[in-house]
Amino acid sequence: xxxELIAAERSIQMAxxxxxxxxxxxxxxxxxxxxxxDADFTNVFGQSFHGKQAIEAQHAPIxxxxxxxxxxxTEQPKIRLISENLAAVDVTWYMTGATDPVGNAWPDRKxxxxxxxxxxxxxxxxxxxxxxxxxxxTLN
Amino acid sequence: xxxELIAAERSIQMAxxxxxxxxxxxxxxxxxxxxxxDADFTNVFGQSFHGKQAIEAQHAPIxxxxxxxxxxxTEQPKIRLISENLAAVDVTWYMTGATDPVGNAWPDRKxxxxxxxxxxxxxxxxxxxxxxxxxxxTLN
Numbered sequence: 001x002x003x004e005l006i007a008a009e010r011s012i013q014m015a016x017x018x019x020x021x022x023x024x025x026x027x028x029x030x031x032x033x034x035x036x037x038d039a040d041f042t043n044v045f046g047q048s049f050h051g052k053q054a055i056e057a058q059h060a061p062i063x064x065x066x067x068x069x070x071x072x073x074t075e076q077p078k079i080r081l082i083s084e085n086l087a088a089v090d091v092t093w094y095m096t097g098a099t100d101p102v103g104n105a106w107p108d109r110k111x112x113x114x115x116x117x118x119x120x121x122x123x124x125x126x127x128x129x130x131x132x133x134x135x136x137x138t139l140n
Numbered sequence: 141x142x143x144e145l146i147a148a149e150r151s152i153q154m155a156x157x158x159x160x161x162x163x164x165x166x167x168x169x170x171x172x173x174x175x176x177x178d179a180d181f182t183n184v185f186g187q188s189f190h191g192k193q194a195i196e197a198q199h200a201p202i203x204x205x206x207x208x209x210x211x212x213x214t215e216q217p218k219i220r221l222i223s224e225n226l227a228a229v230d231v232t233w234y235m236t237g238a239t240d241p242v243g244n245a246w247p248d249r250k251x252x253x254x255x256x257x258x259x260x261x262x263x264x265x266x267x268x269x270x271x272x273x274x275x276x277x278t279l280n
Contacts, residue, residue: 010259033215039185040220040228042230042252042254044272044275045274045275046232046272046274048230080268081179081269082226082258082268083223083226083258086222086223086226088180088256089271090182090188090269092186112182112186112270114182114268114270116222116228116253116256118222128220128222128228128254130230130254130270130272132184132186132270132272133275134185134186135184135185135273
């Protein structure tokens, strides 16, 4: 059981790392590989996309515009197993170099991705993702 | 199977309705009843609380301050079963009458709760909740 948990954590961390690398080379195909075929993705604007192909298609144009010079980094994911083959994963992230949808420089961002990841034959993929920007002010 | 699905949807919708009613009478105890004992709750500021008791304790003071005159309403939840006893639930919400943490009137809000709900003997409870404000501007 401990061995399976360690394997799951490792696979999840590697998936997040692959996603971040794909983001930072602005490659929509590589980015989408961390998603399950029937994934649901909801972006920081509340827009939802269903399926790996739609997620790739949605990222392709923004990797050429808003996010073409963006750089993403993440904190260590917080992982909670919710069933044998499902995990809830929170990832705090930071982004520099983006522009907003109307082309203005976007101030450095901090946000939170929350993921439901699914074990498909030892390969943990994102089944559901919601992304959010965190507000600039914080409660003490 | 269809019957179980309908029962699940109904139970989930009723849980959301109870949560909204509890919010609108600003009752932290009633609000927390829709959460599982070991729930994780992350608010729009990215702050996390673990356990039904902590979630109640976190809401008690804000129901007396920021949210004492707030009113919450929601759209129909979007429900996706991710295992026999787990569902991912997205709920778009609207809020009027809140103030921000420093006491200024908070403009009318629109946001998105994303929930992982768990069937405990026919009673669907929130196991994981992340809340977010949606930005005032929207893409096209």
